[in-house]
Amino acid sequence: MxxxxxxxxxxxxxxxxxxGQASVRFKKNMRELGVDxxxxxxxxxxxxxxEINMVIHxxxxxxxxxxxxxxxxxxxxxxxxxxxxIKKAMQEGYSTAPDNIRSxxxxxxxxxxxxxxxxxxxxxxxxxxxxxTVTMKxxxx
Amino acid sequence: MTxxxxxxxxxxxxxxxxxxxxxxxxxxxxxxxSWVMGRAKADQxxxxxMSNQNIIAVASLIDVACIILAExxxxxxxxxxxxxxxxxxxxxxxNPAFEVACEICHEIK
Numbered sequence: 001m002x003x004x005x006x007x008x009x010x011x012x013x014x015x016x017x018x019x020g021q022a023s024v025r026f027k028k029n030m031r032e033l034g035v036d037x038x039x040x041x042x043x044x045x046x047x048x049x050x051e052i053n054m055v056i057h058x059x060x061x062x063x064x065x066x067x068x069x070x071x072x073x074x075x076x077x078x079x080x081x082x083x084x085x086i087k088k089a090m091q092e093g094y095s096t097a098p099d100n101i102r103s104x105x106x107x108x109x110x111x112x113x114x115x116x117x118x119x120x121x122x123x124x125x126x127x128x129x130x131x132x133t134v135t136m137k138x139x140x141x
Numbered sequence: 142m143t144x145x146x147x148x149x150x151x152x153x154x155x156x157x158x159x160x161x162x163x164x165x166x167x168x169x170x171x172x173x174x175s176w177v178m179g180r181a182k183a184d185q186x187x188x189x190x191m192s193n194q195n196i197i198a199v200a201s202l203i204d205v206a207c208i209i210l211a212e213x214x215x216x217x218x219x220x221x222x223x224x225x226x227x228x229x230x231x232x233x234x235x236n237p238a239f240e241v242a243c244e245i246c247h248e249i250k
Contacts (some may be wrong), residue, residue: 010222016195017193017194017195018194019195019198020195020198020199020202021198023198023202024198024201024202024227027201027202037204038183041183041202041203041204043200044202045178045203048178048198048199048202049175049178052175075146104191104193104195105172105173105174105175105191105193105196106172106173106174106175106195108173108174108175108176109175110173110176110178110179111175112174112178114175114178115181117179
């Protein structure tokens, strides 16, 4: 497989209760490709956390996935408020999620740390007032 | 022990059981969804008191054997339908989470 297989998902920021649709579809796509179940599990949890972040903080965004022979690359892009201090945002337990989100069981300050935990590479590019792009890579070999 | 056997032995009410023969290989207890996603493992029974729509997506993604709702927590009909559609087993019991954990422990030891 020399060319990447690509998947595009729109993440709807309006409806928090249906958040996760892109990740669940992504998981199904990966299953159909025959990717190892533990890798699918790691990649889809990382993507779900990213999707939830986009819904909570950025009114949604887009997710682009590229699968090659060597890796799954997930790029999450939003036009939200941006992250002023990425180092702080990466700390376990640090969260800026509002109370209504916390009451649903999110906002534990574990989203970005989980994304890092379950992927092999993660990069965050963010500009305050412009948006955030998170690129994650999970190796297949 | 399978989810169906466990539900029957401990008189749990079945809310959704699309995959009755799924084996329970351990347990995890928690209500903070990101915490659960970071720590729970596939094939465990996940004990929680959370009852919103998101628990179904979380259970599906972490690939747990089932969700066990403690303290007689109930789900809306639309959430139960979603669980069935996504292949997520959901049980509910009057017992508190700690007792459910003991029951799981008893079965997998």
